[in-house]
Amino acid sequence: MIKSVAIQGVKGSFHHIVSQQFFDESMSISECLTFDEVVDSILKSNNDAAIMAIENSIAGSIIPNYALIDNYDLHIIGEHYLDIQHHLMALPNQTINDIKEVYSHPMALLQCKAFFKQYPHIKLIEDKDTAEVAQRIQSKQLKQVAAVASQLAAELFQLEILSKSIQTIKHNETRFFIVKTKNSEIPxxxxxxxxxxxxxxxxxxxxxxxxxxxxxxxxxxxxxxxxxxxxxxxxxxxxxxxxxxxxxxxxxxxxxxxxxxxxxxxxxxxxxxxx
Known part of the structure; x- marks a missing residue:
């Protein structure tokens, strides 16, 4: 029986959304900023399972996660495909021309490269997690800074969406693995x-x-x-x-x-x- 799962990112991240869809919204989650922390969490039995992104239809495979699953003898017990819609968000009452810096996960920025070519004044900066950037913008009240994250992140952290679905290819999916330290009980x-x-x-x-x-x-x-x-x-x-x-x-x-x-x-x- 899975009672808690480790996710990469904070609430509002795409891993959080997968936990809600694969299990349900009441599933207890542990927020980890790196996949190494995610794996460590289940190895130490702090959580029953973990959710790990493994490939994206635009950006391709997430090679380090294959290595983590293999090196630590983790067992894949399920998979989930999530439609990924990246939105540009910031504190209210700003326009895209006010934004000077955009922070997000490298994979998210890679999936939105074509959009940002239209705005050469914006500096793109890689960060650990999409939703964590949104959370930081809200908690520190950062003006002229935007995040690329999910609709859920915008809602949770009360940010305004400046542009919707900015990924280069509109049909954008990520495949996730659900992993445990022991093999599945599926018949x-x-x-x-x-x-x-x-x-x-x-x-x-x-x-x-x-x-x-x-x-x-x-x-x-x-x-x-x-x-x-x-x-x-x-x-x-x-x-x-x-x-x-x-x-x-x-x-x-x-x-x-x-x-x-x-x-x-x-x-x-x-x-x-x-x-």
Whole structure:
């Protein structure tokens, strides 16, 4: 039973919104400013689970979070897709021409680059969290400073939205993992998606052979991400997401991959949020 979750950011952040949608609004949350703190929180059993952004449809994969999940043997128990709408907000009674500095998370600024090209007088400054900037603007009554954050952050911290949905591509989604230190209790019959990690020898066709195994076992590859092995230059680990209709098909593929690949590891078995 999950009673509390760790999130990156403060209330009003996109991780907070995911906690409300995946669980419910009454879920107890612990605010952490970094993903390292998020992981530390569940490793120390301060929280039952954690929510971690893993990829964005505009900015791509969040590589460090793959490494955190792998290095600390965390288990993915679920996923959630969130429509990300970035709004420019500041204290009331200001216009966009009054704004001199905009602070936000690097991923948020990256997703809004085209918008800010119209306003060369604005200095963009990377910060730890979208909503935490909004909170700071309110608590310190910062004029001529704006945040890029969610509608919820604007409401919670009583800021005025100067421009709505400023992300470059209007359909902007982020995928989040829900992780625990122990594997999921989801019954096999409900599991139709999995995340696995493996390494391969530098041999011609080694990756293609593994991908053929997935195809032969009726698995659909939905994501493949390589991550360099820091201690072994030019060697890579592969993080792969697959979907399937029956758990037995996945089980068969898993048994073959264990034999064919090096350091094969299951990162999580869960429900496909896209169905």
């Amino acid at each position: 096999e019959i409900q599991i139709n998606k999995a995340s696995v990690k493996f390494e391969l020898d530098h041999k011609r066709g080694s990756l293609a052979t593994i991908l053929n195994v997935l195809s032969d076992c009726k698995l659909n590859l939905t994501k493949i991400q390589s991550l360099p092995k820091i201690e072994t230059p030019w060697k890579y680990a592969f993080f792969v997401d697959v979907t399937f209709e029956t758990y037995n098909d996945y089980k068969k593929a898993k048994s073959v991959m264990k034999i064919m690949a090096q350091d094969f590891k299951v990162l999580g078995e869960y429900k496909n949020a896209r169905l």
